[in-house]
Amino acid sequence: MDTDCTRDDTPVNEAIPPLPAIPPLPAGTRLLHIGPHKTGTTAVQGALFAAKDATRAHGVEFPAHTRHPMEAALAACARPAMMGDPAPTGRHWTRLLDQVRATGRRTSVISSEFFADADDDATVARIVEQLGGDRVHVLVTLRPLARIMPSQWQQYVQNGLRMGYGNWLEHMLRKPPYDRPTPSFWRRHRHDRLVERWVRAVGPGRVTVVVVDDRDRDGLLRTFEALLGLPRDLLRAVPDAANRSLTLAETEMLRILNKEFRAHGLPEELYSRLVRNGAVMHMKNTCAPAPCDARITTPAWAAETAAAIGAEAAAGISALGVRVLGDPALLSAVPERTPPAAEPRIAPETAAQALYGTLAAAASAPVRHSAPAKARTVHQTPSKDLVKVLGHRCLRKLRRR
Numbered sequence: 001m002d003t004d005c006t007r008d009d010t011p012v013n014e015a016i017p018p019l020p021a022i023p024p025l026p027a028g029t030r031l032l033h034i035g036p037h038k039t040g041t042t043a044v045q046g047a048l049f050a051a052k053d054a055t056r057a058h059g060v061e062f063p064a065h066t067r068h069p070m071e072a073a074l075a076a077c078a079r080p081a082m083m084g085d086p087a088p089t090g091r092h093w094t095r096l097l098d099q100v101r102a103t104g105r106r107t108s109v110i111s112s113e114f115f116a117d118a119d120d121d122a123t124v125a126r127i128v129e130q131l132g133g134d135r136v137h138v139l140v141t142l143r144p145l146a147r148i149m150p151s152q153w154q155q156y157v158q159n160g161l162r163m164g165y166g167n168w169l170e171h172m173l174r175k176p177p178y179d180r181p182t183p184s185f186w187r188r189h190r191h192d193r194l195v196e197r198w199v200r201a202v203g204p205g206r207v208t209v210v211v212v213d214d215r216d217r218d219g220l221l222r223t224f225e226a227l228l229g230l231p232r233d234l235l236r237a238v239p240d241a242a243n244r245s246l247t248l249a250e251t252e253m254l255r256i257l258n259k260e261f262r263a264h265g266l267p268e269e270l271y272s273r274l275v276r277n278g279a280v281m282h283m284k285n286t287c288a289p290a291p292c293d294a295r296i297t298t299p300a301w302a303a304e305t306a307a308a309i310g311a312e313a314a315a316g317i318s319a320l321g322v323r324v325l326g327d328p329a330l331l332s333a334v335p336e337r338t339p340p341a342a343e344p345r346i347a348p349e350t351a352a353q354a355l356y357g358t359l360a361a362a363a364s365a366p367v368r369h370s371a372p373a374k375a376r377t378v379h380q381t382p383s384k385d386l387v388k389v390l391g392h393r394c395l396r397k398l399r400r401r
Contacts, residue, residue, distance in 0.1 A: 085272050
């Protein structure tokens with residue numbers, strides 16, 4: 001499941017209602033899991049991909065060559081790539097469609113949280129039709145907004161956001177039309193409207209909503225097994241350090257770096273290579289958060305506002321007539337209050353690993369020495385100009401590679 005950097009103290013596997021008997025979907029169903037983000041999608045994708053040979057023996061296919069066909073989903077929804085990444089093309093979507101069609105009459109699972117970014121009826125209807133029309137069954141996984149917000153904010157920071165958490169909450173919850181600086185947030189997380197868009201395409205009988213209970217870390221995988229008619233415990237969580245959320249200190253370090261990056265006008269491709277896939281990725285893989293690290297804490301007013309929106313969403317989803325697995329009341333839950341976040345302080349080792357990740361990413365590109373500049377020396381060049389020159393030189397080297 002997507003790791004939440006708030007690392008709440010929710011008891012695990014305590015006083016959890018048993019899963020109801022869930023009849024499997026008809027053989028030949030194409031189960032489309034649309035997320036949205038921060039609702040356990042990574043755990044599901046990792047488990048399905050790791051067990052794809054085992055599930056095939058039970059008549060269930062995972063038609064993708066990677067754990068998460070993100071580019072295909074982005075192309076299908078006509079959405080841009082993450083900051084600095086190559087733009088997704090129709091070839092990505094066509095390749096996934098070919099893999100789905102190759103499964104024939106067998107059951108298959110397609111999972112990407114980026115399908116939740118489809119925001120108009122025509123796009124949703126086209127995706128459904130191309131994936132198999134009346135064979136498609138849509139699965140939506142949901143968690144309480146109050147638990148999603150801190151994790152989603154730090155994810156936006158990993159994609160270049162420069163706004164602090166408190167200010168971001170003000171914009172998302174108190175400043176109409178609530179679409180800046182991250183317009184995708186409510187497209188994904190106004191959950192009743194998300195479900196309604198897909199109901200209009202497939203009808204309520206072919207939509208299942210799963211309310212994730214954070215107390216049961218394996219409950220979502222057990223639900224997928226039941227829906228797909230798989231043996232219990234066939235799907236197992238796959239550890240993925242690269243998927244962990246950032247701590248408050250790590251996020252603040254990156255947010256300040258984002259401000260400097262933008263202020264100096266550096267190329268976005270450089271951000272993708274050196275920052276997100278260099279510094280941040282290496283830091284995640286080598287530095288586990290300590291229990292004493294400052295948490296991202298949501299102020300009471302924001303948590304209560306999110307809970308009220310969650311209650312509205314739960315009522316709206318119930319009125320749609322879709323099947324709901326789990327307790328809809330969880331969507332309006334307010335996490336137990338925690339003390340305000342301590343002053344975020346990043347450990348020297350963490351900072352060093354982030355710096356090393358940047359250097360390693362830069363060093364992986366071939367270095368070509370050029371003749372020294374004759375017009376003026378380095379000491380005579382303003383630091384802002386030096387940063388721009390360095391950034392563009394690194395980018396040219398990456399492109400030559």
